[in-house]
Amino acid sequence: MSLNISKNDIKTIFSKDPEIELKRREESYDLIETLELPKVSKINLNKFNFEAFNVKYETGQLYDQLSDELKTYITDEENIVVIKDGNLIYRNLSSNFNSTYIEDFKHAKENNRELLEQYYMTKAIKPNENKLTAIHHAFLTSGLLIHVPKNVVVKDTLKVYIIGERSDLFHHTLLIADESSEFSYVEKLVNINDIKANVISETIVNENAKVNYAAIDRFSEDCLAYINRRGHVLANGRLVYALGQLNDGNTVSENLVNLVGNGAYCESRNVILAEKEQLQAVTTKIAHHAPHSEGYIINHGISKDHAKLVIDGIGKIHKGMNQSNAQQDTKVIILSETARADANPLLLIDEYDVLAGHAAGIGRVDEEQLYYLMSRGLSRLEAERLIILGFLYPIVDQIDSEQLQNEFIKTIEQKLAM
Template identity: 40%
Template sequence: MTVETTLSVNQDYVRSFSAEKGEPQWFTELRLNALQKAEDLPMPRPDKTRITNWNFTQFEQHALDSETYDSLDQLPEQVKLVIEAEETNKNLYIQHNQTPAFLSLSEELKAQGVIFTDIFTAVKDHAELVQKYFMTDAVKVDEHKLTALHAALVNGGTFLYIPKNVEVKEPIQTIYVQDHADAPLFNHVLVVADDNSAVTYVENYISVNSEAKGILNNITELVANDNAKISYGCVDHLAEGITTYVNRRGAAKRNASIEWALGMMNDGNTISDNTTYLFGDGSNANSKTVVVGRGKQTQNFTTNITHFGKNTEGFILKHGVMTEAASSIFNGIGKIEHGATKSNAEQESRVLMLSEKARGDANPMLLIDEDDVMAGHAASVGRVDPNQLYYLMSRGISRKDAERLVIHGFLAPVVNQLPIEAVKKQLTEVIERKVK
């Protein structure tokens, strides 16, 4: 079925898809209600980026030919490169296009009650948990047209639940492999860390076909309950023909912690919303983002940490490099609500442009509605210092290699601080491929 506008999305299609997946009635109703809301809701309006000509609502809605893998040896080479060492492979999920392709979870974690599965299995087998957290705390269905469309048309994703008092010491990894040319992916990731638990979750979006075209509408929700800690890392590296809306949100309860390590390496047009709500007293969030833009792509990255609880801390660090004719907007928002006394909001955004046609814009914003707080920001946008290039080239280094060294040096303060070693390694390799 061709979907041209939300008005032409057929309710029969949603019911048919939901029945095919064996979803419970509550989830089917959630889809249909979201579909109804999508008809009237406006598109999101990212600051300083016009997306009216970006295609998020015209696509072919159909099942894809996808593979499953009996062993990791069958994986494409690009996928093998991002998998952690063999001893940690027992906690791994791979999705090929819209289809669950590989799943492994250690017997130890199963015995501790950890749930790690695709989103459709979770909706059926763990309905009470999913219903409690799905688009309730971090992201709302009716925020705008793209969140409503997402809820109506979810066709992939992951559910991870860490029970109370369980600390997962090894990373849990998910890989989304895209190689199809014409069908959208509405991917939903839901990670819940219950009271006094801890987990490191790493995911990758990979295009194994550089000619792939399509739409990614991705929503990730992290819920860290009291005294829980979630370390989340990702490296997104999708093809130029894939237009991406990615909404990664976190909700931190009392004394909870959420750490984001985001490697945004897509080659296509991208809107990114990374927001953390510090609901509980003593909660904290730390968001680190690295971006490399190239070609003619346009990207908009908004990072928002909103403080509701007392004694909360939020730190934002973003470094981006724009090459060729790429352009990016970096919006950083530290918001302290009334009553969030003794809170601290800090941020730093820096953009480096490597050509006359490249464009970058860093916009730090502090929205403070409380007196007894701390807050600060720093931002810079500029071109490569010609003296740096001259110095390197005078030592016999070519201009291309000199620029490469400058890029790595500029991004290193962020890359080196990433708390997840697997993400740091993967990100370094992708940066090297993008700027070689």
């Protein structure tokens, strides 16, 4: 399938971009036909229409009030930033964020271009990795830059709502935590109209820095989504992901982290729920490029109705990265006879002096647990609900926002009831 937008359209759509940025977009456009779609076990992504899209470069003013319509998508009203169609339209932040830089790409290009040039798609991910990363770079319309300076510890959690409405959503979040800083971040991905989404985030964790990154993905049933989250962790840095991958539509998700400094640490906790006729294809990979690094992958999945859930977990320890530790654990519960699930753990170990292990299990709700709860007076549906929520709780508990935790649980319950 070929693109429905020509190279010449780039200059029309992005007419206000500087010439050097147009040139970079055109270079990425030239890469698209030479690259393949991401690889997912047993799934042919060519049958999904990732290469036909509608792009508008929206410009607008900042707004200090949220419309009633937007409020229906937002559950938290403090320490939040709202990005809609590429524009930062609302912020309400405490003084704890005074030392951080938080701005959409349009304004960051005007007053923080050097930081963008240094980090944007240069370290954690590059445009030429696959067809969808090249498309992302060529047609990017929305971006958020967050910079946490050296030694700054932000006690509050930043909640970011990323919303697409008037155009297919090509969004990029770049989060940079400098040395010995600490930051907690929660994002929610939402669409209002029927759009496609190509969303990439890069989290740069410098030496001795700590980042907690949580997300709730809530694109609708008609939204074909590609979501790629990347981490780049330096010496003694710590990155913890807690990802609720709860889209209603077909989704391809890649969560890839490079541990590049001695003692770097990453923990990736993922909840994935597939329902109806949906495909959820999730790849989680932690690559050890430094000794004494630690990587933990914990995937908990639910597949119901006629859905297909594919979870690929990859731990890669490169040669010479001694005393590293790569662990992964994937568990999936199937809730119907017609639902399908594949769990594919993979360890690629090129060094002897390491620890590594994986476990994977696919099954139904435990009948003994059901019997125990039902003997205490619960119905089968009530007992099943409690077991599933307990199964997912280790990931939900990592979300550092009570309102979003509650929304997470509410979303799970709604999906299970359908």
